[in-house]
Amino acid sequence: MKKTIAIALSLILIIAITGCSDSKSRSKGVYMLLDTSGTYALELKKAQSILNYLLGVLQPGDTLAVARIDTGSFSEKDIVAKITFDERPSYANNQKRAFQQEVNSFVSAVKSSKYTDISGGILQGIEYLNEQGSGQKFILIFSDLKQELAKGYKRDIPFQLQGFNVIALNVTKLRADNIDPNQYQDRVTKWHAEVDSGGGTWSIINDLENLDQIFAN
Amino acid sequence: MPLANMLSITSNTFLSMLIWIVLLLAALYFARKPFHRAMGSFSRIIHNAMRLTAASVLSAEKKLVQRNREVLMAAGLESAERLVEREFDRINAAVVRDLEGYPNIQRQLSELTTRLDEDYSQSADVPSELPNWIPIIESIANIKQSGDSMVANMLGEINRTLTEQHKASIENYRSSNAARHSILNKMLPVWRRVQKALNDIGKSIGNLNQRAKSIDRYMDEYEQIRMQSDKAARMLSSSSLTQFFIAGLVLMIAFGGALINFNLIALPMSEMVGGASYIGPYKTSDVAGLVIILIELTMGLFLMESLRITRLFPIIGSMDDKMRMRMIWITFTLLAVLAGVESALAFMRDRIAQDMEALRQTLAGVEQAKAATSLIPTVGQMIMGFILPFALSFVAIPLESFVSSSRTVLGIVAAGALRLLAFILRLIGNLGYYAGRLVINMYDLIIFPSIWLEGVITGSKSKTKEPVEEQLFEDGGITEEAVDNFNDTIEYKEPQE
Numbered sequence: 001m002k003k004t005i006a007i008a009l010s011l012i013l014i015i016a017i018t019g020c021s022d023s024k025s026r027s028k029g030v031y032m033l034l035d036t037s038g039t040y041a042l043e044l045k046k047a048q049s050i051l052n053y054l055l056g057v058l059q060p061g062d063t064l065a066v067a068r069i070d071t072g073s074f075s076e077k078d079i080v081a082k083i084t085f086d087e088r089p090s091y092a093n094n095q096k097r098a099f100q101q102e103v104n105s106f107v108s109a110v111k112s113s114k115y116t117d118i119s120g121g122i123l124q125g126i127e128y129l130n131e132q133g134s135g136q137k138f139i140l141i142f143s144d145l146k147q148e149l150a151k152g153y154k155r156d157i158p159f160q161l162q163g164f165n166v167i168a169l170n171v172t173k174l175r176a177d178n179i180d181p182n183q184y185q186d187r188v189t190k191w192h193a194e195v196d197s198g199g200g201t202w203s204i205i206n207d208l209e210n211l212d213q214i215f216a217n
Numbered sequence: 218m219p220l221a222n223m224l225s226i227t228s229n230t231f232l233s234m235l236i237w238i239v240l241l242l243a244a245l246y247f248a249r250k251p252f253h254r255a256m257g258s259f260s261r262i263i264h265n266a267m268r269l270t271a272a273s274v275l276s277a278e279k280k281l282v283q284r285n286r287e288v289l290m291a292a293g294l295e296s297a298e299r300l301v302e303r304e305f306d307r308i309n310a311a312v313v314r315d316l317e318g319y320p321n322i323q324r325q326l327s328e329l330t331t332r333l334d335e336d337y338s339q340s341a342d343v344p345s346e347l348p349n350w351i352p353i354i355e356s357i358a359n360i361k362q363s364g365d366s367m368v369a370n371m372l373g374e375i376n377r378t379l380t381e382q383h384k385a386s387i388e389n390y391r392s393s394n395a396a397r398h399s400i401l402n403k404m405l406p407v408w409r410r411v412q413k414a415l416n417d418i419g420k421s422i423g424n425l426n427q428r429a430k431s432i433d434r435y436m437d438e439y440e441q442i443r444m445q446s447d448k449a450a451r452m453l454s455s456s457s458l459t460q461f462f463i464a465g466l467v468l469m470i471a472f473g474g475a476l477i478n479f480n481l482i483a484l485p486m487s488e489m490v491g492g493a494s495y496i497g498p499y500k501t502s503d504v505a506g507l508v509i510i511l512i513e514l515t516m517g518l519f520l521m522e523s524l525r526i527t528r529l530f531p532i533i534g535s536m537d538d539k540m541r542m543r544m545i546w547i548t549f550t551l552l553a554v555l556a557g558v559e560s561a562l563a564f565m566r567d568r569i570a571q572d573m574e575a576l577r578q579t580l581a582g583v584e585q586a587k588a589a590t591s592l593i594p595t596v597g598q599m600i601m602g603f604i605l606p607f608a609l610s611f612v613a614i615p616l617e618s619f620v621s622s623s624r625t626v627l628g629i630v631a632a633g634a635l636r637l638l639a640f641i642l643r644l645i646g647n648l649g650y651y652a653g654r655l656v657i658n659m660y661d662l663i664i665f666p667s668i669w670l671e672g673v674i675t676g677s678k679s680k681t682k683e684p685v686e687e688q689l690f691e692d693g694g695i696t697e698e699a700v701d702n703f704n705d706t707i708e709y710k711e712p713q714e
Binding site for chain 2: 026027049052053055056059060061062085087088089090092093096097100
């Protein structure tokens with residue numbers, strides 16, 4: 001009898017422990033990179049709608065960070081806003097409101113940068129999400145994917161993207177792409193290959209009506 | 218070496234083929250008897266094995282049916298006992314209630330009878346008759362006047378006095394009669410009260426008679442069940458099936474109620490236990506909500522048990538009344554507290570839902586719609602949150618019916634399945650038997666030239682000496698049993714076992 005009770009108690013304990021440890025592995029971590037270089041800074045209004053979608057979809061316990069892509073993006077200073085939502089829905093709602101305000105303020109006051117360091121942003125995103133320990137990790141790149149590094153910046157480090165979903169959003173075609181579409185294809189293929197070689201999953205969403213595909217898988 | 222070359226005995230292909238066919242027919246002819254015996258044995262093995270298995274299955278089915286019948290009868294006896302017990306309780310209550318009041322009624326009736334008697338006696342008092350003044354007055358009036366005024370005056374005075382006294386006497390007589398009538402009038406409500414008291418007694422006795430008839434009826438049913446008659450078995454089986462389906466339907470409705478209840482409290486529970494933690498694959502808040510509902514159901518179950526409405530836990534029903542009353546109050550209080558908690562959670566849910574909707578509108582960039590000022594949805598949710606736990610507590614009643622009737626229904630289904638299995642086994646056995654016969658006949662059909670030749674050579678005499686295939690099958694004595702009925706199978710096979 002005592003043995004049975006001991007087994008039952010152990011089972012309950014195991015379930016409780018696994019239940020607690022399970023919460024992190026089920027949470028989502030989203031790191032959104034906003035390209036502020038050149039003319040693409042004008043597209044940031046669209047980024048706001050994406051962010052609103054994310055705020056509506058993310059649940060208590062999930063993590064969201066928004067960072068800008070500028071000349072040197074591998075820096076904590078480039079993180080515009082970051083939050084891990086409280087477990088209580090009512091608190092999480094208030095946090096979402098505050099987060100939206102913060103990003104809106106950034107978008108209204110943003111200045112375009114000379115260079116575009118996408119790789120640095122991705123590296124920073126990997127570091128941040130790994131630190132948060134989210135179960136499902138998403139790096140959203142709101143950019144035309146044309147990287148332009150300032151002199152002296154080295155970004156030939158391979159990405160460690162196991163368990164990461166990298167999604168390029170609103171990849172606009174540049175004037176040169178219109179003249180030679182191969183340039184656009186090459187750009188996309190290059191990033192795709194880099195993410196694949198890092199062990200991550202790559203996808204593109206250009207139509208912002210299909211944002212539900214971000215978490216479809 | 219190719220096979221064609223090996224088969225070519227002569228250079229002529231047709232001749233080679235013919236020789237091979239003749240050799241083959243000869244070989245098949247010589248192997249005919251062993252083949253017939255082997256095939257006959259094989260088909261008999263299949264047939265007998267299947268029939269034995271079928272008999273065993275049917276035996277199990279018979280035992281199961283017997284067991285079902287016992288269970289059904291036991292349940293029926295218990296139910297009949299409960300009914301009789303309830304009727305006796307009612308009779309007891311009626312007798313206690315009526316007999317308690319009986320001395321009072323008797324006293325009332327006695328008092329009323331005494332009063333009636335007294336009133337009757339009073340009304341029987343005859344008023345004093347009028348004095349016989351009239352002849353005296355007439356005789357005085359007839360006295361001849363002598364002209365003496367003094368006499369005239371005296372007579373006049375006598376006449377007046379007599380007349381006045383006469384009037385007074387009449388008045389007295391009338392008032393006496395009026396008093397008697399009044400007494401009689403007063404007797405009327407007393408009579409009515411007596412009649413009412415007697416009617417009440419009559420009703421009580423009538424009620425007792427009715428209960429006694431019900432008890433007689435239940436006792437008849439009880440006797441039928443005790444005798445385990447087929448009529449009782451049919452009645453109980455039908456009743457059990459009806460109970461099963463009705464209880465199942467009510468449980469499904471209750472499940473719907475529990476689901477609504479769950480939806481009412483799952484969201485606000487995330488505010489209490491957090492919305493991001495999980496137990497296994499389920500959210501902790503959902504599990505917590507489910508646990509609350511299950512606790513409510515359990516409390517409801519215990520409450521019904523304590524009230525002796527259901528009898529799922531005999532230990533609760535057999536508690537002494539004091540302990541049972543305590544249990545009733547404890548479970549009811551817990552249920553009320555949980556209902557209050559649910560009501561509060563429902564209120565919180567409404568607030569969270571409003572907040573979420575406002576956030577969605579903000580994120581969507583649309584102008585925020587004015588919040589509904591009506592409190593009806595909020596109050597409605599709170600009332601539902603409060604009522605549903607109490608409503609769910611009544612699930613214990615259909616649950617008990619479902620559990621008790623499911624034993625019978627499962628037994629019937631299992632018996633049916635066994636019967637079907639026995640049928641399939643018998644079918645396979647018979648198919649095996651006839652397949653054996655078919656193969657033997659096909660064999661003979663293939664080698665018919667050899668058989669024909671044998672007939673030609675040996676003539677009709679030898680035919681009778683050889684065991685034909687029917688004889689091979691009849692040896693086992695199974696040809697006729699292939700079409701017998703199920704009930705004979707056990708009787709037939711049991712000696713073999």
